[in-house]
Amino acid sequence: MSHLDDVAPGSASRLEPRARFATDAPVHSLDGDWRFRLLPEAPVDAADRAPEVADPALDDAALDAAGWTTLPVPSHWVLHGHGSPAYTNLQYPFPIDPPHVPDANPTGEHRRTFELPASFADAERVLLRTDGIEGLATFWVNGVEAGWTTGSRLATELDVTELLVPGENVLGIRVHQWSAASYLEDQDQWWLPGVFRPVELLARPAGALDDVRVRADRDPADGSGRLDVQVDGAFPVMVRVPELGIHVTWETAADVGPVAIPAVDAWSAERPRLYDATVSSPGETASLRIGFRTVRIDGDALLVDGRLLTFRGVNRHESHPERGRVFDEAEARADLELMKRNGVNAIRTSHYPPHPRLLDIADELGFWVVLECDLETHGFWDVEWRDNPSDDPRWRDAYLDRIARTVGRDRNHPSIVMWSLGNESGTGRNIAAMSAWVRRADPTRPVHYEGDLTGEHTDVYSRMYPTLEEIDSVCGTPVASIHETTGATGAKQRAKPFILCEYGHAMGNGPGSLADYEDAIDRWPRLHGGFVWEWRDHGLLARTADGRPFHAYGGDFGEPVHDGPFVMDGLLLSDGTPTPGLTELAAVIAPVRVRVAADGSGVRVENRRHSASTDDVDLVWILAHDGRPVARGILEHAPLDAGDAATIPLPVEARAAGHAEEAHVTVQVVTRHDAPWAEAGHVVSSHQALVRDR
Incomplete structure (x- = not known):
């Protein structure tokens, strides 16, 4: 059946979110060349299928896909000649009528055959994992629907054990570009449908580790550490951190408890000290890198290991002129190394969780990371936030699902010092529910959300593009009224750490007034720095009629609704060339x-x-x-x-x-x-x- 207008986040068959970690259990990549076809609109159910609408076909394991084309996975099909990209900043590219979407709904059908490797022979279960599919994705294994999911930049796991057969298997993925979930993904970027992150099969052995959650605190007063490891899975469990002399065995879940350590080196963005650790169950060993530090708020001070934290950061989208949001580890590492060489110490993952390997690199090189959930409903601003899903209880499960998958995957990274509920999604009951969930699930990190004008649901006061005069009015004494607050809420916000989640817009000859903003950061201790918008232009490689290459922006692909060149606002050009703005930023920070x-x-x-x-x-x-x-x-x-x-x-x-x-x-x-x-x-x-x- 079709789920296009369904506000649920996905099928009940999806597994609970869990941390991503290296493991000795077998993993089989399904990346590579897939068979593909593009349908101009979503297929309908067989009972009312119109003759001119293509057969859904993916529920037929014997389908002959010889007439289909070849498409690499990961990829965005619009960057391989199948349809066109579209860019919007604020507005939706379709009429606002939630949860409904247009009938003209490009739908990509992906299909490949595979055999399970011999290393899977002893697996108790086999999971199908995807890390990013832009659009609503439905999965078939050997013609049987395994489940469906939304959340374009979020991981999904399905148990497909009972659907697999000896020998050749067939996996089909149908991706609808538009669905009810599209209303939750109106970020300032290109709309690029497709399976753009890895697809994997995971062998889960008997006695496996289902989840591992690590908390590594450090007391700055005496340098001691405390390691808490929570495990879902089979016991006994062994925890090893050789450098610290930790060799602990827990026979049952009742034995699990914190491990005190007399002295540990601190992890920081400047000295990113990591300890290699393993967590083992009877059937599996997970490898992790642990960093010890403690994040807390004391009044209007945001502290890491007892010292004021100042973000000298950038907002970073995932963008490449030829691949779009498809990840390349070497280029991502080069990106972050360039940031380090230019004094950047922090990243806001605007406006979604990045590829998981990026956070491994951030742990290793040293960055303070504000990890943002895949959520934005900015287009409802055009209708004065009427019918905004953020305050509609029907969408509550979708909001909670997104934040649970965000925190669940990435909570073990020491680089992450704050969770962000999303971006420019107004206010409402579902934002409140997300905040409450995070505070229960991970009380070790503050909660950020710029749109929380009342200060009820966040631990920091965050603003975009305040003037220098506004900053002084927020931080100074006496103070004027604060942006869109009453006296009571203004007082609440003034009592919190103050952060500029976006400033120094780098479009054109920007960013401007960087030295003045840095002076304000130096002048006001409660102003904990911020994140320049943004790291890189998002231009896509295109060619003129006579074959000359150029970097395209909104409207260059003939899309009727677009926001023009506003996607070109980075400290780097689309091809990674640094601008003078980056040179100035490096000097200032x-x-x-x-x-x-x-x-x-x-x-x-x-x-x-x-x-x-x-x-x-x-x-x-x-x-x-x-x-x-x-x-x-x-x-x-x-x-x-x-x-x-x-x-x-x-x-x-x-x-x-x-x-x-x-x-x-x-x-x-x-x-x-x-x-x-x-x-x-x-x-x-x-x-x-x-x-x-x-």
């Missing part, structure tokens, strides 16, 4: 800031890091005469702890103008050692002063 005195007599050094000292950098001075370097040296200095500053004299030879018409001294902060994101000698920041100008 530098984690170690230097300012050379106007007369060149000394340099002011500020360690603006969260917790790391400056023992990993050198201060290099360079004297230039008429633009030509003539001398250089290293300033001897005692390492500065995080938050400290000092003025260091420059030696006389660094200021020797000689006979030069112009003489400049430059001081650079340079890394001493190789890092995963840069070789030794990387310039973190610099400042220059004119010694003499004739």
